[in-house]
Amino acid sequence: MEHDLQVRILKELLEQLDTGKNVDAGVQYKMSTDVYTCSEIAAREREAFFLEHPQLIGLSGDLPEPNTWFTIDDFGVPVLATRNQAGEFKAFLNACRHRGARLTKEARGKGSRFICPFHAWTYSTSGELLGIPQQDHFGPLNDACDGLISLPASEHKGMLWIHPAPEGELDIAAQLGQLDDEITSHDFARYVYSGETVLEMNLNWKLANDTFGETYHFQKLHRDTLGQIFYGDNLSYETFGRNHRFVFANKGIDVLRALPESDWKLDEAANLLYFLFPNIQLNIGGSNIAMIKMYPHPSDPGKSLTRISFYFTPEMIAMAAAAKESKGIQVVDADNVYEEQEREGEVAFTLEAVTEVFSSTIADQDYLMGEQQQAAAESGLLPHVWFGRNEPALHHYHNTFREALGMPLLEPVLAEAKD
Ligand code: FES
Numbered sequence: 001m002e003h004d005l006q007v008r009i010l011k012e013l014l015e016q017l018d019t020g021k022n023v024d025a026g027v028q029y030k031m032s033t034d035v036y037t038c039s040e041i042a043a044r045e046r047e048a049f050f051l052e053h054p055q056l057i058g059l060s061g062d063l064p065e066p067n068t069w070f071t072i073d074d075f076g077v078p079v080l081a082t083r084n085q086a087g088e089f090k091a092f093l094n095a096c097r098h099r100g101a102r103l104t105k106e107a108r109g110k111g112s113r114f115i116c117p118f119h120a121w122t123y124s125t126s127g128e129l130l131g132i133p134q135q136d137h138f139g140p141l142n143d144a145c146d147g148l149i150s151l152p153a154s155e156h157k158g159m160l161w162i163h164p165a166p167e168g169e170l171d172i173a174a175q176l177g178q179l180d181d182e183i184t185s186h187d188f189a190r191y192v193y194s195g196e197t198v199l200e201m202n203l204n205w206k207l208a209n210d211t212f213g214e215t216y217h218f219q220k221l222h223r224d225t226l227g228q229i230f231y232g233d234n235l236s237y238e239t240f241g242r243n244h245r246f247v248f249a250n251k252g253i254d255v256l257r258a259l260p261e262s263d264w265k266l267d268e269a270a271n272l273l274y275f276l277f278p279n280i281q282l283n284i285g286g287s288n289i290a291m292i293k294m295y296p297h298p299s300d301p302g303k304s305l306t307r308i309s310f311y312f313t314p315e316m317i318a319m320a321a322a323a324k325e326s327k328g329i330q331v332v333d334a335d336n337v338y339e340e341q342e343r344e345g346e347v348a349f350t351l352e353a354v355t356e357v358f359s360s361t362i363a364d365q366d367y368l369m370g371e372q373q374q375a376a377a378e379s380g381l382l383p384h385v386w387f388g389r390n391e392p393a394l395h396h397y398h399n400t401f402r403e404a405l406g407m408p409l410l411e412p413v414l415a416e417a418k419d
């Protein structure tokens with residue numbers, strides 16, 4: 001991100017902290033809770049946003065070298081994503097051309113061949129059919145039968161995008177719009193995949209996304225966890241078509257007051273979150289990225305799956321490894337990572353502790369609220385919820401998805417000029 005933009009955002013956050021104000025959309029909205037429970041809306045969303053929409057499935061680090069691969073089974077089309085022998089990113093339907101068995105059920109791996117577990121037809125990482133056992137028994141194949149079914153795939157500046165429909169269009173620059181240059185300035189290609197967490201919980205996928213839509217709850221729900229690190233009630237917010245940028249201050253921002261602007265760095269003073277329509281939150285730190293992908297359940301609007309993938313810079317991985325090996329440094333565990341952070345210099349973080357805390361905060365705090373919200377919506381007795389002036393990301397997200405489905409937009413309830 002350009003330094004001028006970093007400074008502009010940091011000044012906005014500092015001014016909010018100094019004046020005791022949060023971001024102010026100037027309007028509130030009231031939204032019917034049926035968007036979290038209605039089967040008909042859920043079916044349309046799944047079709048429009050998942051089966052007929054480009055999907056960001058990972059970063060280049062998910063396929064670190066030729067002949068590496070991973071599988072996806074999160075949105076209705078079983079996908080096998082590969083980096084072939086030549087280093088090119090490819091995506092296929094994870095289905096053997098003989099009679100449709102999955103070529104692999106493993107999450108990810110390395111190898112130049114896929115051997116179908118059913119009758120051992122063999123394919124390359126480019127999807128070519130390499131061999132058929134006992135072909136003299138089986139008989140010849142016509143051209144339509146050879147090779148895996150290819151899906152549109154594009155490695156765009158360190159991001160792995162696919163389209164789940166073989167004839168689907170992938171125009172990633174258009175998808176990212178004005179955010180393209182800014183978001184890809186983070187040099188995604190250098191980050192190393194470092195594990196993931198999957199949460200399958202009883203909340204609509206949009207409720208899962210809502211939890212990343214305001215900082216109003218930080219000093220309440222997360223008082224003893226994230227609230228120790230971030231200020232909360234503080235947000236720099238900007239929309240870019242259907243996507244947005246969401247930045248909030250951490251307590252390191254106070255250090256900036258004594259530094260010249262030329263030394264200000266956003267990632268040392270704030271947390272940066274990009275929302276990429278329809279279901280991606282990209283949390284970007286200086287040395288780590290968490291990609292949070294939220295998917296609806298295939299038939300139950302009250303359930304969803306969230307896949308959180310973690311990536312670290314090579315330098316951070318080396319530092320963590322060195323810290324683990326060093327006898328003089330105590331390595332913290334996940335349960336006390338917040339408390340230990342204050343004892344600077346005495347401890348080192350394991351990457352596992354960082355990822356565990358991130359995931360458990362979402363599961364045990366945010367999504368716990370989400371499951372309660374889902375239960376209330378399903379009771380049929382809570383007709384609507386409110387989005388405040390300090391929750392503009394929720395305004396934008398819900399109106400964006402409604403507009404995309406041809407639903408009437410939310411009506412502002414209270415319109416007041418900003419101060
Ligand atoms: S289904 Fe794959 S070899 Fe038969």
Ligand SMILES: [Fe+2]
Pocket residue numbers: 211217222366
């Ligand atoms: Fe939260």
